[in-house]
Amino acid sequence: MITVIGLDGGPLPRRAAAALSAAVCVAGAARHLEAAAGHIADGAERVPIGDLGAALDAVVAAGGPAAVLASGDPGFFGVLRSLRTRGADPAVVPAATSVATAFARIGLPWDDAVVVSAHGRSDSGRGVRRALAAALAHPKAAVLTAPGRAGPDAFLPELLRAGRRVHVAQRLGTDDEDVVTLAPGQEVPQRTWADPNVVLAVDPDRALAPAMAWMPGHQGAPPDWALPAESFEHRASLITKPEVRALALARLAPRPGTVVWDVGAGSGSVAVECARFGARAVAFERAPDDCERIRANARAHGVAVEVHQGEAAANLDAAAARLAPDAAFIGGGDDAVASAVLARRPERVVVALASLDRVRPLHDMLAAAGYAPDGTQMQASRLSGLPNGSLRLAAANPVTLLWGTRTPSA
Ligand SMILES: C[S@@+](CC[C@H](N)C(=O)[O-])C[C@H]1O[C@@H](n2cnc3c(N)ncnc32)[C@H](O)[C@@H]1O
Known part of the structure; x- marks a missing residue:
């Protein structure tokens, strides 16, 4: 029998003390072996955990009761997983996690x-x-x-x-x-x-969420996304339309643990939506009043967006040195900006283009940089009402969306 015992500086529970004194082999970090020394039987083998795998192998192979000392709750980012994958079926006496x-x-x-x-x-x-x-x-x-x-x-x-x-x-x-x-x-x-x-x-x-959460951490995909333009303050036409934003978000794959850049961010609608999915969102925009608007949009949606004001190409290097991007959306800027973004090697890149002239060069730029380029033209016609109550289709301007995923070796 193996007992895994969590330590948090408090007194050892009776079950843990009994398991320790009966163990013929005890593994643990040097500080844990020292802290529990008074409970370990004199003749027991002490295995300091330097190489975790070797120490756990020794415990599994011990010819009698054994114990593993661990910090806090061994089932929370702790040794329990490694022991289980070795086929052990240990008893666990947890302490408070750090x-x-x-x-x-x-x-x-x-x-x-x-x-x-x-x-x-x-x-x-x-x-x-x-x-x-x-x-x-x-x-x-x-x-x-x-x-x-x-x-x-x-x-x-x-x-x-x-x-x-x-x-x-x-x-x-x-x-x-x-x-x-x-x-x-x-x-x-x-x-x-x-x-x-x-x-x-x-x-x-x-520091206190408005109400008690029902699930710790990020709450998953937001209740709605590809939000209508009216959900954001924006300068006329300087907003990625919801239909285009939906596909862009799908290709950017924002989620907790990722960094997404919104380059030439305009209203920051893409950055804000990425932040709602749990990504670290960073927006680059030239005009100070647009930057103010991005901050206001982030505040209104209760998310954090880091905003860099100025020429995008000049700001990218410093931002990447602090936290490199996993994905980048390029909604504005010329080919030099796109090339500066690609130089930062995000895994995923999405480019929205109104101009057809730029489609071929950017497609080739993505391919040359080691991305598998793909794209589609998006032409949405939204339902709209006529004064007589019938429906019509109101066409939005077509946009070409290009995207690329970096091939693993590139
Ligand atoms: C492999 S994880 C184990 C976590 C552990 N199972 C727990 O419940 O706290 C190791 C990390 O836990 C944290 N940790 C463990 N013991 C700690 C302590 N006494 N004080 C502060 N942090 C501690 C540190 O971040 C350490 O690098």
Whole structure:
């Protein structure tokens, strides 16, 4: 029998203490073996978890009762999954997860929080990027960090810049527990953070969702999308029409953990809709009054959109250096702008074109950059009423939508 025991700094439950003292083999991180030393039988084999796989193999192969010590709730981003995949059928004695403890320390409910883990895939930076994107798109987030490149410093600059109040909860449940609170917009302090730690990020204006959520985190696809033009403030004609936006959204695939750029954003309707799907939305627009309108549209829809004012091509590099895009919608700008977007290598690109002259060059540009180009012309005619009460079709201007998905090797 294997017992997995969660530790949170509190006293060990009786079941856990009994399982530990009976175990002939106990695996755990060095700090956990030390914390539970008084309960482990003298002759028991102690297996420090450096290489998790090897340690769990040793536990599974132990010739008697064994125990695994883990942090918090072993069933929540913990060792339980790895043990189960080895065919073990362990008993579990959980403790409070570090996320619950961290929110308890700042006195906030967390049933409306999105919880993301930055563990894994850190070689490519993908783990950090998607965790950061999801945290930025949600008013309340907890990030399970990992030592090194996925530590608090990978998250703090963007979270603080986005107006979040950030708490770094270090070594919870130990004698040197420390929760450091950073104010929105403040500089990131030059210091080292003690491991392990959890980063909480809270939008101070939305620390309490208006009502209790029924499901933690992002609530899934919005109740309606491809919203009518009237749902957005816009300058006449400078809005992607709902029919075109619907297909663009389908091809951009906005969702939690992704970053979507809206380049030449106009009203920002695409950015706002992507944010409603849970993506981190970033809009680029030249005119200051359009930028104001994008911000107003984001506010009206209760979502976060980062707005960059100025010539798009000049702003893309700096934005990409902070958080590279997964998908980009190009609703405005010339071929130089499109080429600058492609240079940032988003996986998906969608371009809306009114001018036929640009279709061929952009199609070829997508192909040359390693994307599989595709496209369609969209000509919608909406139902409209006539004064006599009969229906007519009101034609909207045709638009060519081009898109491309980057082939994996490109
Ligand atoms: C693999 S996850 C395990 C999560 C664990 N099952 C739980 O319920 O807290 C490891 C991460 O949990 C967080 N963590 C675990 N113990 C912690 C503690 N005592 N204080 C702060 N964060 C902790 C850190 O983000 C750490 O990198």
